[in-house]
Amino acid sequence: MTNDDKGVFGALTEAVSGVPEPVKKSFFKSISTLLGGLTSIPAAWLHQKAQSVEDRTAATSLVAQALAKAVAEKCSEDPSLIQAAAEVYLPEAIRKAENRVRIAKAAADQIASNADSAVPKSDVDQDWLNTFSRFAEDASSERLQDLFGRILAGEVRQPGAFSASTLRAVSELSQEIAQDFSSVWELSVGEAVDYSEEFDRGSGYSRWMRLAEAGLMAPTTSVQYLPPFNPVFQGFSAWSPFRAEDISILILFSIDSKSSWKNIQFTRVGREIATILPPPNYEQNFRRAADRINKSGINQIHIMRTNKDTELIWRA
Numbered sequence: 001m002t003n004d005d006k007g008v009f010g011a012l013t014e015a016v017s018g019v020p021e022p023v024k025k026s027f028f029k030s031i032s033t034l035l036g037g038l039t040s041i042p043a044a045w046l047h048q049k050a051q052s053v054e055d056r057t058a059a060t061s062l063v064a065q066a067l068a069k070a071v072a073e074k075c076s077e078d079p080s081l082i083q084a085a086a087e088v089y090l091p092e093a094i095r096k097a098e099n100r101v102r103i104a105k106a107a108a109d110q111i112a113s114n115a116d117s118a119v120p121k122s123d124v125d126q127d128w129l130n131t132f133s134r135f136a137e138d139a140s141s142e143r144l145q146d147l148f149g150r151i152l153a154g155e156v157r158q159p160g161a162f163s164a165s166t167l168r169a170v171s172e173l174s175q176e177i178a179q180d181f182s183s184v185w186e187l188s189v190g191e192a193v194d195y196s197e198e199f200d201r202g203s204g205y206s207r208w209m210r211l212a213e214a215g216l217m218a219p220t221t222s223v224q225y226l227p228p229f230n231p232v233f234q235g236f237s238a239w240s241p242f243r244a245e246d247i248s249i250l251i252l253f254s255i256d257s258k259s260s261w262k263n264i265q266f267t268r269v270g271r272e273i274a275t276i277l278p279p280p281n282y283e284q285n286f287r288r289a290a291d292r293i294n295k296s297g298i299n300q301i302h303i304m305r306t307n308k309d310t311e312l313i314w315r316a
Contacts, residue, residue: 015108022119027111027156031104033129034136034152096137099145103136106149111156122159131164135171143175150276166272169215177214180207181273184217186280190244191271192263194289195221199264208264216270224261226253236299242289244282246306249290257297261289287313 012031016024132155136148147170154161184207187193198204212219229237236252241261243249253259266274283303290301290313301314 012104012108015105015112019111020119023111023156026120026123027108027153030124030129030152030156031107033126034100034104034133036100036133095140099137099139100133102142102145103139103148103152106146107152107156108149110150110153114153114157120157120159124155124159128155128159128162128164132167135167138171143178144170144173147173147276154276161275162272163268165215166269169269170273173214177210177216180210181214181216181270182277183207184211185274185277187285188244188266188274188280189242189263189282189285189289192222192242192265194285194292195262195264196288196292211270215267216273217267218265222263222265224263226257226259229255231255241293242286245279247282247286248304249286250302250304250310251290251293251298252300252302254297254299259294259296259298261293290314 012028016027019027132148132152136152139145139148151162151167151170184193187198193199199208208217209219211217224241226239227237232238233252236254239251239253239259240248241251242263251259283305286303290303293301295314295316298314299316300312303311303313305311
């Protein structure tokens, strides 16, 4: 192993030093697939690729060198031109290798930040890793590298958490769609958002349609109806239309209630992407959704939390 190899793997090893051994083992097995041949020949290979660029540069004419100098001076004033120049002068293989290394580091940081996470029941599927690597090597922006790093870390902790469809969707995720999804996810009550006037018209409706076209949200609304009447408390039946993490809503309704809950569902891809985002304020979202629910025939609405007292938030 070259000194460069030791540098890369040494940094990754140090980053995940505090995680359980089974997680660490699964992580490095996954990284070996992601980095591929970089584990054995990166230093010599990268030097060879870089040398070919230097040789071509040295062989250019004096006029070309003068032009290159002028371009370089201009690039120093404009970061976007620096990025464009890198795209022209860096061989594709080097860019892809760098992308994979950056994603490996992002994944290590994510795993380290959740060192107490559950031990995975199995290693990451090899076919999944091969698919992941193909998408990851083209992730040239810091935003995409961070997303793919989070996905790899999540898959190591829970194999099967992310589908190939999600990998494809993330690879095609524009900055606009990413911002749209983050905005809507902040309104989540679990696997859906409460349908409100915000989605009826204007920018809210346009955002919903963009996310539907991207395959992250359903293109139409859904309605959840009351379950069969089964009195469990003072002649009222119970209904829990949405729940997330350790919080749920409990509605007590009468036999003649006609209540229902209208919502917009996240697709499977949307739900999987949501797992790598910070959780929304579920309690706040639950209260807002409960406030908008049709109260016909409803007697009480409670918020329930694990290891906490039930809170009555509405009574007829």
